[in-house]
Amino acid sequence: MLISLKGIDINFERLGSGKPVLILHGWGCSADTMRAVANYIAAVGREAVLLDFPGHGKSGKLSKPWGVDEYAELTEEFIERQKLRGCDALCHSFGARIAILLAAKDPGIFGKLIFTGAAGIRPKRGLKYYVKVYCFKLARTLSKVKFLDKLFRLTEKSGNAGSADYRALSGVMKTTFVKVVNKDLAPLLKNIGNETLLIWGSEDRETPLYMAKRMEREIKNSGLALIEGAGHFCFLDDYRRFCSIIKVMLEG
Template identity: 30%
Template sequence: MSLFNIMDSQKTIIFLHGWGMSSKIFRPFYHYFKNDFIVYFLDLPGFGDTPIERPMVLNDYAEFVYKFIQDNNIVDPIIVGHSFGGAVATKLAIIHPEILSKLILVDASAIRQPHHIIKLAKKLADLLKPLMPFGLRKWILKLLNLDKTDYAQIESDELRTTFKKVIHEDLSQYLPSIKSPTLVIWGENDTATPLSEGRLIANLIPNAKLSVIKHTGHFLFLEKPLEFVNEIKKFIVSPTA
């Protein structure tokens, strides 16, 4: 497993990357948090240095994070999840509410309105083009009949099957059960997971606050990193969070 840990304090933040990404996308943020927190950047199974051994669903990914927390004796971590990582973080808060202290969802793909599924997958494939393996992007488009080019079986069967499973998992009915104080951070102009979905998530989670970062898209933390960091820090120290 690839992770990056800064042992400078007692509070712990765990960052979960999105689909097609790895822990590397968040690692530049370590110096923003290193003086106040213990920080972990995880590679989820199938990405970075963590292999995927079988097809997985969101529950499996949540259990992977849960096991990591237990194995490392981490107490009351703050979980930050972007996009697919946000869905994993949401699932973790639903099935293991006792394990985390706060939840931070960043353009999280946690709800699946039927007419949005194809649009979401195509947008993600386009957004991740410079970052994700070429074969996986071609396969996503092929799955949706949006691209006729053979993708040459570059990616694993396990990851292909996993994608087909997780793209249809909708957590909206479970969001009202989340007990953790939650910050929902959204890019104003996100086209992969529209702001309307962020508003819905924030409305469904009882103790949630929505923060909209203006003039940003699905990767708001890369577009406006300082605003991203400031929103997280304000939320963590807030006595009402």
């Protein structure tokens, strides 16, 4: 389905029935990346609501660079238009940036929060490192989703895949990427009062474990679950373990 928000066609789906869970995907991904988890949520009696952010998946492109604030405003409008206020939210990486900004400003917009590989804390390493490494690791991980195998094979052939992928972005999305990564949301963590579950892969290199531990310290009502051996996409690396963890949160 499509809905027009901020002049952009936004692709979204609603699966199952019951109290809704809004699923916010990571940067460079789409709703399809989290479809398996969404199907599980629908199977256990909850409604899974997925959307593609602008510039991602089947949604329209940006005409000018955005930052986290603009993405958050669009998400807030989506929640209002779809009557989702008070829904639980499952957020991966970039999606957690959006949820942090919204929950810190308006505690009632969400119920429970589940963050996995959540971004938002400015990394110790510089932006150049993440530009070179993140995009390649993203493609490698997404190769686990069958229909994205071709993307990985093409990316892997490049001698410097991360930089090549970054160069392939449009000028608008390059600037957007830089704006997003440079925004430090750490000062907002203390303002989040929602019950929050942090799920992290022990081998996550994109949002390292020290970020999870800081979030656990600063978000008042939070707890951390670690998935051993998993990386930034722990919901793909160990799908069964991930689902068993969120089941407790969703049913509690």
